[in-house]
Amino acid sequence: xxxxxxxxxxxxxxxxxxxxxxxxxxxxxxxxxxxxxxxxxxxxxxxxxxxxxxxxxxxxxxxxxxxxxxxxxxxxxxxxxxxxxxxxxxxxxxxxxxxxxxxxxxxxxxxxxxxxxxxxxxxxxxxxxxxxxxxxx
Amino acid sequence: xxxxxxxxxxxxxxxxxxxxxxxxxxxxxxxxxxxxxxxxxxxxxxxxxxxxxxxxxxxxxxxxxxxxxxxxxxxxxxxxxxxxxxxxxxxxxxxxxxxxxxxxxxxxxxxxxxx
Numbered sequence: 001x002x003x004x005x006x007x008x009x010x011x012x013x014x015x016x017x018x019x020x021x022x023x024x025x026x027x028x029x030x031x032x033x034x035x036x037x038x039x040x041x042x043x044x045x046x047x048x049x050x051x052x053x054x055x056x057x058x059x060x061x062x063x064x065x066x067x068x069x070x071x072x073x074x075x076x077x078x079x080x081x082x083x084x085x086x087x088x089x090x091x092x093x094x095x096x097x098x099x100x101x102x103x104x105x106x107x108x109x110x111x112x113x114x115x116x117x118x119x120x121x122x123x124x125x126x127x128x129x130x131x132x133x134x135x136x137x
Numbered sequence: 138x139x140x141x142x143x144x145x146x147x148x149x150x151x152x153x154x155x156x157x158x159x160x161x162x163x164x165x166x167x168x169x170x171x172x173x174x175x176x177x178x179x180x181x182x183x184x185x186x187x188x189x190x191x192x193x194x195x196x197x198x199x200x201x202x203x204x205x206x207x208x209x210x211x212x213x214x215x216x217x218x219x220x221x222x223x224x225x226x227x228x229x230x231x232x233x234x235x236x237x238x239x240x241x242x243x244x245x246x247x248x249x250x251x252x
Contacts, residue, residue, distance in 0.1 A: 021153055026171060026174075029159055030159040032242035047220045050220075074222065075209050082230040085209065086230040087233045089200065089204025090236060091238070091241045095192070100205055108144060111174065116185070116195050117197060122198075124199040124203035128203050132207075
């Protein structure tokens with residue numbers, strides 16, 4: 001039961017990704033062609049809600065569901081890694097039309113072909129692990 | 138599991154209404170079936186041994202996985218959570234996402250789709 005909360009949140013996230021159409025290959029194309037407000041609206045409002053939530057959590061010192069303090073670990077700044085890694089990610093995002101979570105949501109939604117992209121992504125993360133000491137960050 | 142629920146029980150099968158310029162551009166590249174979440178002309182098991190699907194799904198997936206690790210996060214981690222925290226690392230990463238995505242969409246995808 002300890003992990004039930006993760007499962008419930010994960011299921012909700014998957015449903016949300018599908019219903020918001022943000023897992024659609026076409027929506028990603030539309031976003032990169034600046035042809036619709038859709039993706040910018042979804043991501044933009046998520047950022048606004050996120051920023052407000054974080055301020056509320058900090059101000060009232062809210063605890064997690066288990067009563068533990070919520071620690072938001074800042075992402076380390078590594079200029080080359082952030083930029084070059086980001087560019088790699090963007091190339092893949094425009095090709096597959098999906099980022100990591102949607103790969104799984106799409107597979108679940110019946111697009112079994114996305115298993116290929118999951119295999120590719122797994123090889124990609126594994127490769128990063130192999131070469132990371134030789135990459136500039 | 139969320140995908141299974143939403144994909145099977147929460148959909149009415151109506152196609153997504155896309156921007157006109159996108160529809161036009163895609164149809165000029167041979168993609169006209171807009172009825173599902175992925176272009177069926179590209180993503181189907183019949184093409185599993187073609188170069189085109191290999192590049193789009195496996196190489197594309199590789200870039201997603203490799204890039205997410207190298208950049209230190211993905212769309213939710215950097216673009217949504219990172220920008221919510223006003224972090225410079227995330228802003229740089231998101232700028233990277235768009236440099237890569239725009240370059241692929243405008244300059245490389247038309248060639249790849251014509252394979």
